[in-house]
Amino acid sequence: MKTESINETKQSRERDFANLVRDHKQTIYTVCYMFSQDEDEVADLFQDTLVNLWQGLDSFRHEAKPETWIYRVALNTCLSADRKKKSALRHAELSMEQNLYRDNSHSAVQIRQLHDRIQKLDVIDRAIILLWLEDLSYEEIAAVVGISVKNLSVKLVRIKDQLKQMQ
Numbered sequence: 616m617k618t619e620s621i622n623e624t625k626q627s628r629e630r631d632f633a634n635l636v637r638d639h640k641q642t643i644y645t646v647c648y649m650f651s652q653d654e655d656e657v658a659d660l661f662q663d664t665l666v667n668l669w670q671g672l673d674s675f676r677h678e679a680k681p682e683t684w685i686y687r688v689a690l691n692t693c694l695s696a697d698r699k700k701k702s703a704l705r706h707a708e709l710s711m712e713q714n715l716y717r718d719n720s721h722s723a724v725q726i727r728q729l730h731d732r733i734q735k736l737d738v739i740d741r742a743i744i745l746l747w748l749e750d751l752s753y754e755e756i757a758a759v760v761g762i763s764v765k766n767l768s769v770k771l772v773r774i775k776d777q778l779k780q781m782q
Contacts, residue, residue, distance in 0.1 A: 632672055636665060639685045642749070643668075646689035649733065649745045650697060664692045679758055686751070686759045690742050697738050732781045740774045747771060 636643075647660035667688050675684055733741055739760065746756040757767045 628672065632669060635668070635672075635681060635685070639682060642682060642685055643689050645749065646686065646693060646742075646745065649730075649741060650693040650738075652730075652734070660693055660696055663696065664689045667692050680755070683751075683755050683758055686746060686755075690759060694738055694742070729778075732778050735781060736774065736777065740770070740777070743767065743770055744774050744778070 643664050644657070644661055647657045647664065650660060651657050668685065671688060675681075679687075733744055736744065743756060743760060746759060751759070753764050753767055753771075757764045760767065762770070
């Protein structure tokens with residue numbers, strides 16, 4: 616009987632995780648995409664995020680919404696990878712094999728320009744503007760990034776000004 620109970624618990628955990636990933640895979644991908652222009656690296660970041668979500672699933676206390684927790688895990692995964700990449704001083708040519716970069720419509724060009732500008736921001740500012748563009752509330756963004764709402768408000772004004780100044 617204990618074996619059946621353990622198997623049911625394991626299956627339930629796997630089912631819950633699969634549902635969580637299915638419901639939030641676009642969120643995870645968006646965060647990973649903002650940290651790289653290389654399709655393979657984005658896939659690696661996505662996979663690393665899934666591993667970290669799986670490992671942290673039992674410690675998720677449901678004090679925040681699942682989406683907020685997922686953003687935090689994804690951001691922390693990408694920030695850690697970015698720090699490792701910088702510390703290793705590996706410089707590689709980045710390529711992007713996404714349809715967005717082959718599309719020459721006006722909106723695609725604007726999206727590329729915004730993406731290029733966002734890539735020039737430091738990693739924390741990049742994370743903040745990403746979350747803002749995803750329409751998270753100031754409270755949710757502050758919770759994900761780990762700063763006060765007031766501090767976030769000031770940072771967002773500065774980030775937006777910085778993006779406007781870029782050419």
